[in-house]
Amino acid sequence: MRAGQVLSALVTLVSAFTIAFLYGWKLAFVLMIAVPLLVFASYQMTLISRRYQQRDNNLMDLAGKVIIFGCVNQWCSQYTKM
Numbered sequence: 001m002r003a004g005q006v007l008s009a010l011v012t013l014v015s016a017f018t019i020a021f022l023y024g025w026k027l028a029f030v031l032m033i034a035v036p037l038l039v040f041a042s043y044q045m046t047l048i049s050r051r052y053q054q055r056d057n058n059l060m061d062l063a064g065k066v067i068i069f070g071c072v073n074q075w076c077s078q079y080t081k082m
Contacts, residue, residue, distance in 0.1 A: 013035060020028035 016031055016035075017028060020031045
């Protein structure tokens with residue numbers, strides 16, 4: 001993650017806990033349970049997204065190689081038939 005995103009997330013987390021403790025301990029308790037779950041889910045989504053991006057990059061590389069191979073063979077076969 002970028003430093004700005006991390007800083008923004010930390011400021012949001014601190015302000016949420018501050019508001020929760022000011023208005024009631026029950027809300028703070030809910031936040032203490034929910035925040036780690038949300039962080040874990042966000043981390044898992046980042047890993048999944050990175051995995052799919054890597055797979056897509058590999059497939060696009062393979063597709064490019066297939067196209068180049070096909071074009072070269074087509075070009076060569078046109079001139080060998082003469």
